[in-house]
Amino acid sequence: MKLKVLVVDDEPQIRKQLKIGLNGYGYEVFTASNGLEAITLTAQHTPDVIVLDIALGGEPDGIEVCRRLREWSKAAVIMLSVHNEEKTKVAALSAGADDYMTKPFGMEELNARIQAILRRVGVEPVVSAETEICVGDLTIDLVNRLVRVEGEPVHLTPKEYDLLRLLATHPGKVMTHRAILGAVWGPEYGDMDHYVRVFVNQLRKKLRENPSRNVRYILNEPGVGYRFVSRE
C-alpha cells in the first residue's frame, strides 16, 4: 500500500513541485492551500505524513493547525518555514510537530526526513521489541545496558547512558533541550540547558566522535536541541 502524504502550502508552485517530487518517490500525495482545508483533508484521507508550511497566508497558521490536528490525528507532521529562527522551531516542536525544515530544501532531504520519521514509528520503545541499536561503529545493547565503539566496551555513567538511550531510541527526531532535561533529569531541572550540553560533550568524547571525518552520532540543532543520526 502506498504511504499517503498531505502537502499544505499557500504557494501553488511549491504545492505542485512537492507533489511531483513526492509522487516520484512513490507516495500518494494530496494538497491543501490553507489550514482549514488541511484539517478537512486529514480527516478524509488519514495521511501518514503531513508536510505543513507555517505561514499559510491566513488563520489558522501552520502551528495552530498542528496543535488542532494533534488532538485527534496520529499523522506525523513536518513543518516548513522560511525563517531559520530558533523560536519558531521550538514553537513548532512544542505544538507537536515531529520535525521541521527551513526553506529552501531539496526533495531528497524531504524524502529522507519522511523516511526517518516512518522508520522511527517502528523503533520507539513503546512499540518496539528491538534490543540492540547499531549505528556506524556504535552498538548499544538495550537489554544489558552495554555500549561498544568499534567492538570495545565504553564505560558510561548511568546519566550518560540514559541520555544516550533517550536520543538513540528516537533516531532522526529533534529532541529539545527541555525534553531531554525532563526525561533524563526530571522536570524540576527547568531551563538548565547547559546541563545537557556538558553531558553531551562528555558523551561525544567517550563515543569517539570525529566531526572532521563525519563520524557523529549526536547532531546539534542550534538553539533547539539534539538529534540522533538516523539510520539509512
Add this chain to the structure above:
Amino acid sequence: MKTIGRLGSYVVALATVATLTVVLLSQREVFTIANVTMFFLLGAVLVAVTRGTGPAFVAALASFVCINFFFLQPYYSLLVADPREVLDLIVFVVVGAIAGQLGANVRQQAEDARQQAHEHDILYRLTRAFNQITIREEVLQALAQAVREDFGAAQTEVMPDTPTSAASLPSATTHYLLLQSGDTVYATLRAAFPEPLPSPRIRLLMACAAQAGMALQRIDLNERARRSLQFEEADRLKTALLHAVSHDLRTPITIIKTSASNLRQFGDTLPADEQAEIAITIETEADQLDRLVGNLLDMSRLKAGALRLSIAFNSLEEVAGDVAARMWQIHKQERIHLNFPDNVPLVAFDYGLLLQALTNLVDNALRYEPEGSQVELRGGVRGDEAFLEVVNHGETISDEVKQHMMEPFYRGKEGRIGLGMPIAKGIIEAHKGELRVLDTPGSGATFVLALPFAKESVIEAQSLGRG
C-alpha cells in the same frame, strides 16, 4: 523657630540694657550723665545693627527708662527734673530706631546675597550635572533629587509630556514643572511641598526646570543625530549593495534560467547524464543564491543593529564540530583538524550566530588552504577571553589586505563579494568580542574569534559536569 529667634533678640536687647545699667550704676558718681547716655546709645546702636529695628526700639526705650530711673536725679523715680532732658531722650529713641533700620537693611542685604549665592550654587551644580548626563532618565532623576534636597519637596513624580487630567491642577503647594525647550515638552515634573514656596524660590525652581528642559533637548538632538548617522550608513550600504550585488545575484539567476530553458527545449534530445548535469547545476546555483540572500539579510540586520542575541552557555567544541562536519559534507574529505584540550568550560554565546561566523571564516580559510593540508580549528580559554582560532596555511596576507578584508563588499582574489568576513566580524562584535587576523607561523593567516569570558561561570559549568 523664627518667633523664638525674634523673642531672643528682644531678650538680648533687654539684657544689653540691663548689663549696661548694672555696670554703669557702680560708676554712677564717676560718669557724667552725658557719658552714661553715650554708653547706652552705643548699646542701642549695637543691638540695632545686630538684631534689627524692633529690638533696637525696645533697647532705646528701655535705656530711656533706665537712664531716667537710675541716672537722672531724682534717682529711682521716673520724674524728670529738667524738661530739656526729655528732648535728649526723644533723640535717643530716634537714633536707636534709625540705627536699627540701617542695621536691618545691611543684614537683609547680606542675607539676600547669601540666598542668591545659594541659588546660584544650586543652579550651577544642576547645570554642571546636566552637562555630563547623556541619558534622559538621569536628567529627570537629578532634577527630582535637587527639587527634593534643595527645595525641600516632600514628593516628586515624573510624568510623560504635558499633564492633562483634572488631578494635575496646580495649587499653592504643588507645582508642575514643564521641562520644555521651544515648543516641545519633554516631560513634566510634579513636585509637592509641605508649605507654599516664596516667589524667589519659585523663580529658581522654574530656572532649574528650564535647564533640565535644555538638557533633555540636547540629549534628544544627540539621539536624533546618532540615528540619522545610522540611516546614512544604512543608505550608503544599500547603494553599495545594489552596485556590488546585482552581478552576484544575476549570475546564478542567469545560469538557472538558461539551464531550465535548455532542459525544456532540448531535454528530450540530450543524453540522460547531461540532463542530470544540467539539473544539478540548477540546484547548485539555487544554493549559491540562497547563501547570498542569507548573507545579505544578515548583513542588513547586523548593520541595522536589529540583531537579537539569544545567549546561553554553549560549548565551543560543539560549534567547531558542527563546522567540521559541514565541511566534510561539502568537500567529502578531512580538511579540518580539530584541536581542543579536555574540559574547555562552557562559554556564553549565541550558538546559531557563532556557528555562522565560524562557518564563514572556515569557508574562507579553506578557499586559500593548500591542497592536501588541513585548516586547524583550536579553542579554549585564556585569562578573561574565550577563543576559537582558524589556522590557515596558505599565503600570508599583506597588511593592506588585512585592513580591508573585513569591509563589506571587499573583493578577494576570486572576485567574489566578501560578506562572510564582515558578517563574522559583526557577529563577534555583537557579542562584545573581537575578530583578529594574525600571521600563522610559517605562512598563512590565523583568525582569532575572541569572546569575553567570565571566570565565575567556569565553576558553575565544571561542577555541573561532575554532577
